[in-house]
Amino acid sequence: MDQGVVKEKLISVLQQIQTISGEDCPQIEGDVRPVESLPKFNSKVWPVAAGMLSVALGKKIPPEKNLFVDDATKHSLTISQTVALVCKIINDQEQSQETDGRHTSR
Secondary structure (H helix, E strand, O other), rough: OOOOHHHHHHHHHHHHHHHHHHHOOOOOOOOHHHHOOOOOOOOOHHHHHHHHHHHHHHOOOOOOOOOOEEEEEEEEEEOOHHHHHHHHHHHHHHHHHHHHHHHHOO
């Protein structure tokens, strides 16, 4: 998955969420941490953002996967880190599907 496309769609989704919520939306760049920088962007909103991003990309993102906070360290992720994570999730799924397809076609 192209990181530029994922970043563009992610920023668009975050801007939409802030608009829908009636909240201000600061400039969103690669080093911005949405959890810290976007008003009222919290754990109740994160799954909605992930679902909207999934739809925008036309790719499945597991709903239980937190795209905005690192599970191990509990540190909030930057836009760039979230983009890398989303690309990894999608690429891993596509590789898994290719591998499954090769095994079932024999």
